[in-house]
Amino acid sequence: MAIRRGIGYWLVELDRLINQRFDEDLASGGLTRRRWQSLHSLADGPQRADDIRDALDTFWTDDSEWPAELAELRDAGLVSEHAGVLSLTGRGSATHDAAFVRIAQRRRQMAEGITDEQFAEVLRLLQRMAANLAGTPSPEAGERQEVR
Numbered sequence: 001m002a003i004r005r006g007i008g009y010w011l012v013e014l015d016r017l018i019n020q021r022f023d024e025d026l027a028s029g030g031l032t033r034r035r036w037q038s039l040h041s042l043a044d045g046p047q048r049a050d051d052i053r054d055a056l057d058t059f060w061t062d063d064s065e066w067p068a069e070l071a072e073l074r075d076a077g078l079v080s081e082h083a084g085v086l087s088l089t090g091r092g093s094a095t096h097d098a099a100f101v102r103i104a105q106r107r108r109q110m111a112e113g114i115t116d117e118q119f120a121e122v123l124r125l126l127q128r129m130a131a132n133l134a135g136t137p138s139p140e141a142g143e144r145q146e147v148r
Contacts, residue, residue, distance in 0.1 A: 007129075018110070025102040029095065034059060034069055036103070039078060039088065039096040046087040 019033070026036050037059060041052050053066045060066055070086075073079040078092035088096060111119055131137060 021106055022103065025106050026099055029099045029102065031095070031099055034065070035073065035078075036096075036099055038069060038073055039092055039099070042079065042086055042088045042092070043096050043100070046085050049081060049084050049086050052086060 022036075023033055026033060031039075034056070037056050038052060041047060041055055049070060053070075056066075070079070070081075073086075073092075074081060076091075077089055078095055080087050080089050114122075
């Protein structure tokens with residue numbers, strides 16, 4: 001008799017594969033996942049450092065990670081900071097753009113055979129399930145979610 005695997009299995013398996021594949025793609029460009037997330041958060045323009053920290057809060061294991069990550073981004077010449085506002089440097093933009101090409105290819109692979117509408121519905125449903133279990137209202141249905 002075949003074992004039926006439920007949502008918990010598939011969520012964990014997908015998370016494992018996303019982390020593994022994206023980490024491989026990012027490592028080929030000298031990036032960690034957290035560094036990529038920080039750079040990608042700044043790709044559309046300058047942001048307050050606190051806003052970036054808060055946006056990525058789910059991914060930090062402990063509170064000491066963000067200051068260390070920020071220092072490494074500055075030391076690597078990828079990010080500049082002025083009065084608490086972060087911006088990508090020219091090097092940071094180039095590093096982001098090169099990584100984005102690899103990430104975009106991986107995202108297309110992940111969504112192969114899935115329509116845009118199906119993908120949006122999966123995100124909406126996962127968001128709703130998380131809100132249900134957290135006991136919080138679900139974010140607006142039209143709110144755009146991005147896979148990082």
